[in-house]
Amino acid sequence: MxxxxxxxxxxxxxxxxxxxxxxxxxxxxxxxxxxxxxxxxxxxxxxxxxxxxxxxxxxxxxxxxxxxxxxxxxxxxxxxxxxxxxxxxxxxxxxxxxxxxxxxxxxxxxxxxxxxxxxxxxxxxxxxxxxxxxxxxxxxxxxxxxxxxxxxxxxxxxxxxxxxxxxxxxxxxxxxxxxxxxxxxxxxxxxxxxxxxxxxxxxxxxxxxxxxxxxxxxxxxxxxxxxxxxxxxxxxxxxxxxxGRNYRQVEGYRSDDADVVMVVSGTVASTGRDAIDFLRARGEGVGMVKIKTLRPFPRQELVAALRGKKKVAVIDRNFSPGATGVWAQEIRSALYELPEDERPIIYGYIAGLGGRDISIKTIEEIYQKTREADQPDDVDIWIGVNYV
Amino acid sequence: MYSLNQRFNNQDIPEDEFMASGNSACAGCAASLSMGLALKGLGKPTVLVIPACCFTIIPGAWPLTALDVPVFQAAFETTGSTLSGIKAAYRKRGMDDVCVVGWAGDGGTFDIGIQALSATAERNDDVVYVCYDNEAYMNTGIQRSGGTPMGAWTTTTPVKDPKSEPKKDIDEIMIAHRIPYLATATAAYPHDMIAKFKKARSIKGTRFIHLLSACPTGWRVPENLSIEVMRLAVLSNIFPLFEVENAEIFRQTVIPDEVIPVERYLRLQGRFRHLTDEAVKEYQKMVDDRFERLRKRFEITE
Missing domain, CATH: 3.40.50.970 (Thiamin diphosphate (ThDP)-binding fold, Pyr/PP domains)
Known part of the structure; x- marks a missing residue:
């Protein structure tokens, strides 16, 4: 029904x-x-x-x-x-x-x-x-x-x-x-x-x-x-x-041949699919990984999905003051086990706190920042914040 | 009818034992004695919820227990809500005959657990809530609770600054919930206590039983005087024994032959040692005033 x-x-x-x-x-x-x-x-x-x-x-x-x-x-x-x-x-x-x-x-x-x-x-x-x-x-x-x-x-x-x-x-x-x-x-x-x-x-x-x-x-x-x-x-x-409906703890979207992979959770994933299609149509080598489980943390699946990628951009709609977004912490920790030549550079972004919209434009901005910087400016990068 | 030195006939006490003597209560602890008597009155099938209190320790550490009924050791402030949950589960399983009983101290009842208790009583969930009141946080080392009486020394109300407020009147609070049954009792009058637990078992809805439970360690009385000090509390009207049905029918169940001055109760205990004669006089007045308010209601319903 x-x-x-x-x-x-x-x-x-x-x-x-x-x-x-x-x-x-x-x-x-x-x-x-x-x-x-x-x-x-x-x-x-x-x-x-x-x-x-x-x-x-x-x-x-x-x-x-x-x-x-x-x-x-x-x-x-x-x-x-x-x-x-x-x-x-x-x-x-x-x-x-x-x-x-x-x-x-x-x-x-x-x-x-x-x-x-x-x-x-x-x-x-x-x-x-x-x-x-x-x-x-x-x-x-x-x-x-x-x-x-x-x-x-x-x-x-x-x-x-x-x-x-x-x-x-x-x-x-x-x-x-x-x-x-x-x-x-x-x-x-x-x-x-x-x-x-x-x-x-x-x-x-x-x-x-x-x-x-x-x-x-x-x-x-x-x-x-x-x-x-x-x-x-x-x-x-x-x-x-x-x-007939299949779910995975870690699910890639156009990520197999991507150089830059965005890691998302929750509804950001559905905006993310559109954003990836939009960027792909422009010729960008970008993909997405959606994580369903924070606990237990799907360490092995993530390592498999992100091994050898150039850059990983983690979008955290949450924040641990004095540290970083929680998904970024987890992913940094999981990927540390990779040898250095297969370990992506991790960019942690804080976005969408308190219901602020994470639109296709937001994701595009995050992608641009990730693509342009050889290294992240900071351990966490806040998106769309007016620094008052 | 009731006096300080009277002896009781054991023949009328049920022989079933659901609490073993091998337990880790302090010498003279009235709580362990009370549990044994309460379970005799309740009988089986009964299931206990015990939050953080002396009874977290008394039955023994894992894997041992002195209790011969199922027990769930619950978080401090959750006795009421845990009881409601267990009762709902039994209802779904067609096990409505199981008596679900909470067994909490005064801290877990008067203070941190009052919100959950109030909600359980307001819903009139079909459970028995027992507060064994030893008048302070005894398990953590004699700290002041809302159940601590005025003037008492505790480790957080030192002799130079003893508790200045009267004991919270938990009975009136529970009566205000208009629950079907409320009783006060003490192991020092075991027949009265067992009868109240039997009666509680036969009633549906939220039942509340308030036990005075002497703590020789915290009250600073010799351990062989637990029974005596609890009897003095009853006979001096500090802890009158009564029952209330539907917040309407009030009945005093243990009427002293002779009312004993509160001074005798207070002077027996080290925790009141610092009270001046004048303070004891004020105490007498406070006890008389409260009892007078209760007595009027006993009379109305007699």
Whole structure:
């Protein structure tokens, strides 16, 4: 069935089709229409879920962790400040090995207030042990929400589906809605195994661990996060076979024969495709790589995609004060393993913070700067900023 | 009917034990005793949520536990919301008979956990929330909480600057949520306490049980006087034992034979040692005033 849906509606459809059992949520712009849609779906009998209207995002995640410990499939959605308030509980979900799925609508951080798109909220959760899946369009949002449950549950690690504020959350696109029975075949009901609060099997979860045992629990998270790279590939391959839409952690666009490669994530990728076509038509040797996963970081795939390129321009719609954009940090670190003669020069650009548009013209400007300079002027280059 | 030295008949106490004696509570800790009694009253199936508090430590470090019910050790401020989540999951699984119980200290209830608790109570989620109130952040080393009584020494309210504000009235806060059941209790009167847990189990909606829980370490009393000091709190009307149904029916369940002056309660404890005679007099008045307000409501409903 085809429908015209906003990104937020696509999230809600994804959660509904996944037969999510408990939703705990708190409203925040621009996430609200996700949780409104789910409330309507529940009220209309389209979704058989238990909806906890909590008093904060912190409690939303705590309730999801509790419900997941009770052995059911759980979901919540938030953005910006809400994600920051959840931060403690994001770590907790990972440590408790609860496969909660969360949709985060990328929203800029206050102060000053901004409700517009910016990845600083989600990239700030890099160290929480959540799988992070960035989406380019509304179809990808719906499909990724379904895949996120499968990935999270098979690893017992929580997963975040990430979409840009307004560019996706409030923009409508015609998208294909998969048949629910096909989704049920793809994603069977959640089976917590014996890791849940079973009254017939009294055990304690989350006990105090002394220094001689704590580290092993952390190592298991890392072991499974490394395994996640393969699991994400497998789930995406399965999804492609069943539904005919294929996703990759790292996806090149006209990058094989390019000298200069732009690295992007989220909706910038769709603008990027047009920008690359425009520049190619002018005869420029430019291509693009879109990254879907920040955690686990697809190091090997990136190295393979960027090995031997002359220059790599990373566009970060986020920023770590005192350092650089987060994608640029990750890519610099990943490419360092290449021998010097195969290692591209990396140009890190900060653009589009707080919802400022990243247009074809912006990408063209970034390309020009990259092409013209033998070396970057600085570790991070800010695009379109009035230095007042 | 109730006095300081009375003895109780153990025959009426359920024999089931869900809390083992091998645990790491301090000597004389009333919280470990309270847990054993509470679980006797609740019975099975019961699942516990325990946030950061002394009970993070008391049952033992991984992989050991003294508790014979499933436990989720939750983040400090999340008892209420974690309970709501677990209950929702059980409802979806058709396991509505499982009693989902929070077990939090005064810091986790009066202070950092009050927001989540208030929301759970406002939704009237079908859970039991127990606050074992030892009147300070005891697990971190006796720091002042909203549950610390006026005049008390703690490590963050030194003798030269003891707590100047009265204890936050958590009972009135919870009554204002119009929950179906609220009770105060203490392990020093075990029959009353067990009866309240049994009753709580039989009621639907948010139930709140406020336990006074003596902490010899933090209160500066000898460990063999835990029971005595809790009885003095009850008999002096500092911690009257009562229950409230639907914020309407108020019933005092333990009525002292003779009301004992608060001075006896205060003077037994090192944490109040610095109080002047005049301060003790003021204390008496404060306790009398609060009890008078409660007594009027007991009378109305009798």
């Amino acid at each position: 085809r429908k015209v849906l906003t990104g937020n509606q696509a999230v809600a459809y994804g959660a509904m089709l996944s037969d999510v059992q408990v939703v705990a949520a708190y409203p925040i712009t621009p996430q609200t229409t996700i949780i409104e849609e789910l409330a309507d779906m529940q009220a209309e009998g389209l979704a058989d879920l238990d909806y906890i209207r909590v008093e904060s995002e912190h409690s939303a995640m705590a309730a999801c962790i509790g419900a997941s410990m009770g052995g059911v499939r759980t979901f919540t959605a938030t953005c910006g400040q809400g994600l920051f308030l959840m931060h403690e509980m994001l770590h907790y979900a990972t440590g408790a090995r609860t496969p909660v799925v969360l949709a985060n609508v990328n929203r800029a951080i206050a102060a000053p207030w901004s409700i517009w798109s910016d990845q600083t909220d989600s990239v700030s959760q890099r160290e929480t042990g959540w799988i992070q899946l960035y989406c380019e369009g509304n179809q990808e949002v719906l499909d990724t929400t379904i895949m996120a449950f499968k990935i999270a549950e098979s690893l017992r690690l929580p997963a975040m589906v990430i979409l840009d504020a307004f560019f996706l959350s409030h923009t409508s696109e015609p998208i294909e809605i998969p048949d629910i029975e096909a989704v049920r075949d793809f994603l069977p009901p959640y089976d917590p195994g014996d890791l849940w609060l079973d009254p017939d099997n009294p055990r304690t979860f989350g006990s105090l661990c002394m220094p001689d045992t704590y580290m092993e629990f952390r190592w298991q998270i890392q072991r499974d996060m490394e395994r996640a790279k393969q699991v994400i590939d497998e789930v995406q391959d399965d999804f492609g076979r069943v539904f």
